[in-house]
Amino acid sequence: MTKSKLLEMNNVGIVVESLDKAISFFSEIGLTLEGRGMIEGEWAGRVTGLGNQSVEVAMMVTPDGHSRLELSRFIKPTTISDHRTTPVNSLGYLRIMFRVDNIDELLPRLTKHGAELVGEVVQYEDIYRLCYIRGVEGLLIGLAEQLSNQTTTDVLEDA
Incomplete structure (x- = not known):
């Protein structure tokens, strides 16, 4: 039997209360709504x-078409816990990091959608400008503006 190989990471899923607000927020970052529908049944x-279960799902895709964000709103069964306000160092905590081309231009637009800066925009060496925001429904979102061709992976490999 041939050993299975990983082909790609298909998507990251997030459960939200309002699909419309989440779609609007992630569209502002630059994702495109690929599809929306109900997933129901045993x-x-x-x-x-x-x-x-009965779940309304919206699939968002990045401009390059390689990464997807699955937004889900559970109708049945109802959600039973809420991890959105736990600190970033909580076990199992989820955050998404997006690479953008202009943090300073994007932040005010996201603020109009209720986003709040968690700390501050900082520069990591000469590689990135980074920040965390609490976005739609309090979700933790990372934004990274690449300043050079070097990546964090390059730096980690050199360590």
Whole structure:
């Protein structure tokens, strides 16, 4: 039997209360709505372990077409916990980092969608300008503006 190979990372999923607000927010960052629909029935619950479920899903895609963000709003069963306000160093905490071309221009636009800067915009060596924001529904979002052709991976490999 041939060993299975990883082909790609398909998507990252986030559960939200309002798909419309989340779609609007992530569209402002630059993702495009690829599709939206209902996922219902016992078959879906067999995948998630939640039984008979009803979930509205929106799939957002990055401009290069390689990365996707799956936004889900659970109708049945209802959500049972909320991790959105836990600190970034909590076990299992999720944040998404997007590479953008102009943090200073983007931040005011995201603020109009309710985003708040967590700390401050900082520069990492001569490679990136970075910040964390609390975006739509308090989700932690990282923004990175690349300043050179060197990447964080290059720096880690040299360490």
